[in-house]
Amino acid sequence: MNKPVTIKDIARKFRCSPSTVSRALNNHPSINEDTRRNLQEYAQKVGYQRNQVSLNLLNTKTASIGVIVPTINNYYESAIIEGIDGVLHPLGYTLNICVTNEQYLLESEYVTKLLSNRVEGIFLSVSQETYDSGHYEHLENVGKRNLPLIFIDRDYEGFSAGSVTIDDYHGAFAAVEHLVNTGRRRIAHLKGPNGMAVTEQRFRGYTECLAKYGLPVEEELIINTNFKVESALDPTAQLLELEQRPDAIFGVNDQVAIGAMKVIREKGRRVPEDIAVVGFDNSPISPYISPSLTSVARPGRQIGEEAARIFLNYTNTAKKDVPVHLVLPSELIIRDSSGGR
Amino acid sequence: MNKPVTIKDIARKFRCSPSTVSRALNNHPSINEDTRRNLQEYAQKVGYQRNQVSLNLLNTKTASIGVIVPTINNYYESAIIEGIDGVLHPLGYTLNICVTNEQYLLESEYVTKLLSNRVEGIFLSVSQETYDSGHYEHLENVGKRNLPLIFIDRDYEGFSAGSVTIDDYHGAFAAVEHLVNTGRRRIAHLKGPNGMAVTEQRFRGYTECLAKYGLPVEEELIINTNFKVESALDPTAQLLELEQRPDAIFGVNDQVAIGAMKVIREKGRRVPEDIAVVGFDNSPISPYISPSLTSVARPGRQIGEEAARIFLNYTNTAKKDVPVHLVLPSELIIRDSSGGR
DNA sequence: ATGGGTATTGCAAACGTTTGAAATTTTTTG
DNA sequence: CAAAAAATTTCAAACGTTTGCAATACCCAT
Numbered sequence: 001m002n003k004p005v006t007i008k009d010i011a012r013k014f015r016c017s018p019s020t021v022s023r024a025l026n027n028h029p030s031i032n033e034d035t036r037r038n039l040q041e042y043a044q045k046v047g048y049q050r051n052q053v054s055l056n057l058l059n060t061k062t063a064s065i066g067v068i069v070p071t072i073n074n075y076y077e078s079a080i081i082e083g084i085d086g087v088l089h090p091l092g093y094t095l096n097i098c099v100t101n102e103q104y105l106l107e108s109e110y111v112t113k114l115l116s117n118r119v120e121g122i123f124l125s126v127s128q129e130t131y132d133s134g135h136y137e138h139l140e141n142v143g144k145r146n147l148p149l150i151f152i153d154r155d156y157e158g159f160s161a162g163s164v165t166i167d168d169y170h171g172a173f174a175a176v177e178h179l180v181n182t183g184r185r186r187i188a189h190l191k192g193p194n195g196m197a198v199t200e201q202r203f204r205g206y207t208e209c210l211a212k213y214g215l216p217v218e219e220e221l222i223i224n225t226n227f228k229v230e231s232a233l234d235p236t237a238q239l240l241e242l243e244q245r246p247d248a249i250f251g252v253n254d255q256v257a258i259g260a261m262k263v264i265r266e267k268g269r270r271v272p273e274d275i276a277v278v279g280f281d282n283s284p285i286s287p288y289i290s291p292s293l294t295s296v297a298r299p300g301r302q303i304g305e306e307a308a309r310i311f312l313n314y315t316n317t318a319k320k321d322v323p324v325h326l327v328l329p330s331e332l333i334i335r336d337s338s339g340g341r
Numbered sequence: 342m343n344k345p346v347t348i349k350d351i352a353r354k355f356r357c358s359p360s361t362v363s364r365a366l367n368n369h370p371s372i373n374e375d376t377r378r379n380l381q382e383y384a385q386k387v388g389y390q391r392n393q394v395s396l397n398l399l400n401t402k403t404a405s406i407g408v409i410v411p412t413i414n415n416y417y418e419s420a421i422i423e424g425i426d427g428v429l430h431p432l433g434y435t436l437n438i439c440v441t442n443e444q445y446l447l448e449s450e451y452v453t454k455l456l457s458n459r460v461e462g463i464f465l466s467v468s469q470e471t472y473d474s475g476h477y478e479h480l481e482n483v484g485k486r487n488l489p490l491i492f493i494d495r496d497y498e499g500f501s502a503g504s505v506t507i508d509d510y511h512g513a514f515a516a517v518e519h520l521v522n523t524g525r526r527r528i529a530h531l532k533g534p535n536g537m538a539v540t541e542q543r544f545r546g547y548t549e550c551l552a553k554y555g556l557p558v559e560e561e562l563i564i565n566t567n568f569k570v571e572s573a574l575d576p577t578a579q580l581l582e583l584e585q586r587p588d589a590i591f592g593v594n595d596q597v598a599i600g601a602m603k604v605i606r607e608k609g610r611r612v613p614e615d616i617a618v619v620g621f622d623n624s625p626i627s628p629y630i631s632p633s634l635t636s637v638a639r640p641g642r643q644i645g646e647e648a649a650r651i652f653l654n655y656t657n658t659a660k661k662d663v664p665v666h667l668v669l670p671s672e673l674i675i676r677d678s679s680g681g682r
Numbered sequence: 683a684t685g686g687g688t689a690t691t692g693c694a695a696a697c698g699t700t701t702g703a704a705a706t707t708t709t710t711t712g
Numbered sequence: 713c714a715a716a717a718a719a720t721t722t723c724a725a726a727c728g729t730t731t732g733c734a735a736t737a738c739c740c741a742t
Contacts, residue, residue: 001656002487003401004459006698017722022700032720047485052457053397054698057727060344062394073423078414085440094454097438099426113435116393118345144388146343229629255626262629285596288570288603289630315342347728358692363730373690395728398697 005048014039025050056118064094065121065311066114069152070102070128075283076300077125080152083304084123087312093120104129108138115141121148121311126156132195148314150307154197155325162314164307164326168198171296171330172205175250175278178294178332180213182339184248184276188221188239190232190260192252202252202280221246225256232259240267247275248338254279254286254295261293261337272339282333291336298330346389355380366391397459405435406462406652407455410493411443411469416624417641418466421493424645425464428653434461445470449479456482462489462652467497473536489655491648495538496666503655505648505667509539512637512671513546516591516619519635519673521554523680525589525617529562529580531573531601533593543593543621562587566597573600581608588616589679595620595627595636602634602678613680623674632677639671 007025011018016035024031024039025048056062067084069077085095096119098110107127114122122142130136131154142149151163179187189206192199207217220242223235232251236259239246249264251257257279261271271277271291279286282297310324334340348366352359357376365372365380366389397403408425410418426436437460439451448468455463463483471477472495483490492504520528530547533540548558561583564576573592577600580587590605592598598620602612612618612632620627623638651665675681 001461001489002485004486007700008698018699019701019723020721022698023721026700028701030720035720047482049453049456049482049486051398051459051698052454053394053403053459054727055700056394057392057398057697057729058699060727071419072413073416073419075414078419082414082440094458095438097436099423112390113393115390117435118392118394120342141388141390145345145390148342229626258626258629262631262633265631285570285599285626285630288599289626290603290606348730349728359729360693360731361691363728364691367730369731371690376690392728395697396730398699398727399729401697 004051005043005046006051007048010039010043010046010048013042060118061120062094062118063092064096064117064119065123066096066098066110066117066119067123068098068100068107068110068114069125070100072097072099076281076298077153079300080125080304080307083301083306084308085304086301087305087308091312100127102128104133104135104138111138111142115145115147119147120315121150123150123152123307123311125152126154128193128196131156131197148311150310152303152307162307162310162324162326164303164310164328165197166298166303166328166330168201168330169205169208171280171298171332172202172250173209174205174330174332175280175294175296176206176209177212178334178338179248179250179276179278180209180215182276185215186218186221186244186246187215187248187250188223188246190225190235190249190251190256191222193224193226199252206250225252227253227255229255229259232256233263236260236263237267240264240269245275249275249277251277251279254281254283254293257293257295257337258289261289261291271337276339277337279337282331286333287335294333294335294338294340296330296332299328302328345392346384346387347392348389351380351384351387351389354383401459403435403459403461404433405437405458405460406464407437407439407451407458407460408464409439409441409448409451409455410466411441413438413440417622417639420641421466421645421648424642424647425649426645427642428646428649432653441468443469445474445476445479452479452483456486456488460488461656462491464491464493464648464652466493467495469534469537472497472538489652491651493644493648503648503651503665503667505644505651505669506538507639507644507669507671509542509671510546510549512621512639512673513543513591514550515546515671515673516621516635516637517547517550518553519675519679520589520591520617520619521550521556523617526556527559527562527585527587528556528589528591529564529587531566531576531590531592531597532563534565534567540593547591566593568594568596570596570600573597574604577601577604578608581605581610586616590616590618592618592620595622595624595634598634598636598678599630602630602632612678617679619679627674628676635674635676635679635681637671637673640669643669 007018007021011021024036072078100107107130149161155163155165210217225231249260257277261277264271264275269275279293279295282295286293286295306326348359348362352362365377413419441448448471490502496504496506532544551558566572590601598618602618605612605616610616620634620636623636627634627636647667
């Protein structure tokens, strides 16, 4: 690993000043044609790469922005990132992706690191731990810097920043309403971890929809999961052993719904005839599993794109004072697992 | 967006020199206890964050490394990244993740950008276009810098660099052998795009296994896909309409296998009774779909970890001259879709 | 008070690049 | 051929931080 060639190196070699080299490489008009060509050829030959770090220091800007997410190992999250990148990359921005693994400590550490690295904005999908703890001290310095901060996916009301979320509430409501409309009366809910925004919004959609149709909200039909397939297995088995079995299950996401379907089948019940199943996320395989999974679509890519636009708006107009809160609609995609149509 | 507080700002405020501030903030012993406390308190109050950019310049190192992948929207790829991060993050490295979307142009652009940003190593999973074109000029400057370069997942023989790949060949071989051993005789293959390393290695495993058991390799049983679910639909339909229908399908990945299963069912055939199906990747949902999918597991996380270790070895020992090539084994996970056991 | 020692602080250079202004060289013109 | 104009190159400062060395301030004993 040899040290990179610098402008000074080239200047020494050609017995000229660094300024000349710099200008030559940047095609500055006041440089002699021959000089320019020679210097450019030589730079090319020795593989000169301008040192962006020094430029970042000089210009006190970095054209890089931080993206903090709980995980990237997941269709939805990575779609968001692709959305952000899709808008910002063509404008020359570099993404600095940080994975918190749902841990407050990592999230906090990453915020500091990004601030230290002088990113020009931060996109933050708050980790579960952070949400639980309600600690937002790690964002204080972001506030002091008045740096563009955009909450993604999980909003945090108590902080002056932009946000792009999806309408979990109405998505869940629509899902449950669909089940009611197709004749289901005992609708169970495999809930996410308590306290998280997505979890609670979807739960609220579930309960309020039941209420609307005069159906009782029954404790025994509501069980927590942690979003993962495995965490749906025991709860589903539990539901199937109830005196009064449910005739439908609304899963907090597709993973959970898929886990539920597996258990239902293993216990000799049919989907959707005996028990209808609806998920959330509309993950890419949902149309292809059997039975195909009815699910609420979250426009991940669009969320990323909108978030990026909000960021651009902040930086271009300096109207940082008016935080933009965008709530994108979610859409129920009806397939076979819910008995359809 | 106010400009960040600098050491100079603090020094001016306290009518002392920047050196003093710097030392105070770094707990240098030669600083007066009172001065130290005052400065630290003030720095804390105004939200001082040391400018890492300037430090990177000063130390001519950045503790950041580049990761270039075709996509992150995929279990396997993101597992690799998590593996790299798992090893390197605790050591203070920052990951710079770049998504090429399988495009040579983007890949090339990103290499330049990373070089410019003075990353200390590059992990590269070559894009499909790059592989097809055989162009590796964009890596020339990496070579000139003699910067640690580690090929991931898809090796490139013609370049002096480390690599971590998995044994696609033996994985595919095992998959097909399993089908042969369970009595299948007309085994079709939904192949990946021609020319790609993974595609061809798996294809070779397929053909050589057939050869080993004296089975013919038949043109009509081999159809290309592009790894996506949708791309498996028509090819599978085509296979089902053959005079002599296959009794098994080996998909180049799980997505393709899942697509195939859907079509098989839709056409009124049963999996695995009529047609056995095997995939590749062992994606997280494969145990939970119905029938559960037999698949070859690729240890994504482990690949990332090993790649990171190779990188560390390069930087620690300066023995860059001996490129390490690691081939991790893949493992066949037998489930229901292949008729089991 | 004076010298010697220690504790504390400041100076200046360095990292690599850009850029306005000044300096130098070359060309043009009368 | 000299002076003015144009073309080309160099100087120096700046971005923010660290650090070896020099400088200053403080304390104690003689």
